[in-house]
Amino acid sequence: DIQMTQSPSSLSASVGDRVTITCRASQSISSYLNWYQQKPGKAPKLLIYAASSLQSGVPSRFGGSGSGTDFTLTISSLQPEDFATYYCQQSYSTPGTTFGGGTKVEIK
């Protein structure tokens, strides 16, 4: 099975900061990597698909990059509504899709 490792597991940042979250796959997954945002008590929301494609309606301060095994989610200027937990997901192969462990972005 493909394992997804996110780092850091949590971070503290201020409004306006540039934030970078990393996701590493245990084997190459090409660009089949998606990013989700989840706020407490809410369903996840798709941000980025296929490593770098911005989902419709998502602010342009969110960006994704990478291919193969190493991927990055970047928030160029953190806003108050961005404090949440972020998950990566590989959608490459059987036996199943897998999510990373999550990165909680907290207010400094």
Added chain:
Amino acid sequence: EVQLVESGGGLVKPGGSLRLSCAASGFTFSSYSTNWVRQAPGKGLEWVSSISSSGTYIYYADSVKGRFTISRDNAKNSLYLQMNSLRAEDTAVFYCARGVVRGGSLFGYFDLWGRGTLVTVSP
């Protein structure tokens, strides 16, 4: 309105059964794969099962294989998850999610999620 609405969650004893439903509206349900994803209290997301748009292809996580059965009724715009032999570790919020499958991706990305239904397995 484009939405997914889960139902059927509740409290069940270990070894018991439960059937979850997910009602889709506002889009052509039969054109999309659909998935179940769960989240145990205070934990991360765990994929449970996927079913292709026609129901031909079905996949399960190892943790539920042999106990859970996914199905869909495109005429009723509905997705189901039959859960048998439930264990305490199955306690979670279960989300229904629409999958967009393109190119070589087997599972695609999940662009629409329901609000979830809570399943609690406890004596």
